[in-house]
Amino acid sequence: MVKIEMVRKIYYIALRNLWQARKDYGLILESIFFPLGTLVIVKYSFSQMEESSYTLEAQEMILGLIALQIYFQTYLMGALVLVRERIRGTLERMFTYPVRKVEILGGYLLGFSLLGIIQALYVLVFSYFLFDEIEVVFNSHLWLLAPITILLVFTSIGISALISSFANSEAQALQFIPLVVIPALLLSGIFYPVELLAPWLQKGSYLIPLTYAVTSMRELLFEHGDLFDIMPSLAGMAILGTITLVAGSFTLRKTG
């Protein structure tokens, strides 16, 4: 009975998050056009460069960009929604109801996972029409993108919960974006292999959830890996996600 109650509350919190987001036209437009715009730039710039050990093929970058988009989008939406909840007092109000932190975070996870999966799918479909070489991506293991996406969202929500506790306004939450995005962009292997980085930076890349998502997506879709092959990456994201979510849940109580 208790578990049914928990699932029910998680469902309603997820629904409320998704329903709220419908009015955020800027965010909706950004989430649709930013990844598509980036892919077009990738097609007409990187794919023109001579292949070398310093670059990846355009199609390999696409997967990294999908992962980046999900990671960034989830952080952005999660942080903005949490900061708004703190400022308006609705988060504090929720704490006077019989709702546990795990249910609140679970609701965010459920809602944003759905959005992440939808995003991954439409970007892949768009890539299919934009890049000739992308056909190799569509194989029978495509469904494993779902657990990768969910775990990536899992880590991103923990980060947004943690960072939003330091932000007293939406503008401040946005100021943390470079801190979240730039290390991920440079160290997770989206544009060049991680192996090309200095050894100490390679160690640092293991602390970035995006590294595991990018690695597992490539293993899955270009090296025809299966669940067993991507298990270490999934475990890496699960560990990082647990750490960030636990840290984020401690700061969840802090009100604006």
Added chain:
Amino acid sequence: MSGFITVEDLRKTFGRIQALNGVDLKIREGEIFGILGPNGAGKTTLVRTLCTLLKPSSGQVSVAGFTLPSEDYKLKKLIGYMPQKPSLYEDLSARKNLEFFLNLHFHNGLRGNVQKKIDHILEFVELKDRQDDDISTYSSGMKQRLSLACALVHQPKILFLDEPTSGVDPKLKRAFWDYFRKLKQEGTTIIITTHQLTDAENCDRLALMKNGKVFLVDTPYHLKNSGISRVRITQKNGVKEFEITNFSEEFPKHLREFNGDIQRLDIISETLEDIFLKLTHGKD
């Protein structure tokens, strides 16, 4: 400890600020209990501690038999809280706000009942006509009414209301108080913080707070009677003036002295506000 809500030597600090400085309080079940005090007295901090939002720095707190903070989750099933600011989802309609908060509570899954409860509460706060509009279009008074509705919709046993009638017009304020009295008859315990002395007069008992402590608990009747009343009696042969306290009981004794020779009677009694200001100023 005895009492439905008991607080013993409750202290709460925020960094260097001592918001609660040893509060002692006993609130009975089913009473309307007011907490009065100037800004910064600790009223909101006290209420937020009782409704599980804050953990005490020290002291003992028990609400409806549950010790706080260890049993806070069990207590949350019984309480409703209306904060000072509306704390509502501005992107949602009144109905969607109520549905969401009720669904965080609702345990037996009777879907029909959810809609009936929401209809009933929307009618009570006079928001039925605007129930589907985004509340970003609401006035501050309307948001206040919806905030109260969210605290009431799940029919809690204990209500914590932080300045519930601010921004509300006199007619609706009266309707709120009629409803609070009805809830009291049904056994609900209501704790109200307020600046407004008209609200204070409607409470069963009042606690006066200053500097993080409760320094007086009494009924509004006794508090008003403790004030000074200046009496001026115009007789055939002159005017007599005197001051008395405990007006209701002392004045009849003075009347006997005049043997019916009273042409005009003027009484200026200290209001509850005067008494409140005198008491809280005196505690500086």
